[in-house]
Amino acid sequence: MSSTRWLKIAAPLSLILLWQIAVSTRWLNPGLFPPPTAIAANFAQYAASGELATNASATLSRLMIGLLIGGIPGTLIGLAMGMNRWVRAYFQPVIALLYPIPKIAILPLFYFIFGTGDAAKWAAVAVGVFFLMAINTEAGVRQIETIYLDVARAYRIRPATFFFRVLLPGALPNIYAGAKLSIGIGIVLAVAAEYQLTRTGLGFAIFNAQQLLDVERLYAALVAVSLLGFSLAAIVDWLEGIAIPWSAQRRT
16 A cells, blocks of 8 residues: 555544544543544444434435536536637626525525425535536636647547547546535535425434534534545546546546
C-alpha cells in the first residue's frame, strides 16, 4: 500500500483517537461530544434494530432519483453551453441569477408545488445538482484543446462521432468532479428535506434524535450520512478510474 493510501486511513483514525482522548480527559464535554466508542455502540444498536437500513435506503432512494433528474439535463445543457455561444448566452445569465439562491430556503415552495411526498424532496436535490453539473460540464468542454476541435471539423466527422469521441471524453474529468460535488450537496438537501413532513430518512432520524435529546443517536445518524456520502464518492472515483484512467493515475 502506498504512503498516500496509508495517510487516507491514518487521518480519520487519528482524529477519532484525539476525540476519544479529549473526551476522556474532559477537555470536551461528553454530554455534547460523546466518545467515539459510545457512538460506535449506538451505531451498532441502530443498525441491529433495522432502523438504519430503513432510513438510509429512504435517503439513498431520494438522493439517487434527484441526482438523475437534475444531473442528466444539467450535463446536457452544460455540453451545449460549452459548444454553442448562443446557448451559452441564453443560459449563463439564468444560471448566474438562480444558482446563488439557497436551495434549502425554497424547500417550502417545493412542498407547496409538489405536495408533502417524495416529489418535493426529489425536486430539492435535482435543483441543487442541476447547477453544479451544468457549470462544471461547461467548464470541461471549454477546456478541451482547440486542436482537437479543429481536427474534428477538418475531417467533418459526424455529430454523433464528434460527441462520443471528442466532446464527451474531453469534458469527462469535469463531469466526474461535478458528480462528486453533486453527491455532497445532494445529501445536504435530501437530509434537510427530510426534517419536515416525513417519517423516514436519515434527516428524520437526526431531527427525531434532536427532539428526544438523544445525542449519541444523533451522532450515529450523522455517521450514517457521512458513510453514505463517502461510499457514493468512492463509487464515482472507481467509475472515473475505469472511464478516464489517466486522470485517476495523476492523483495517485
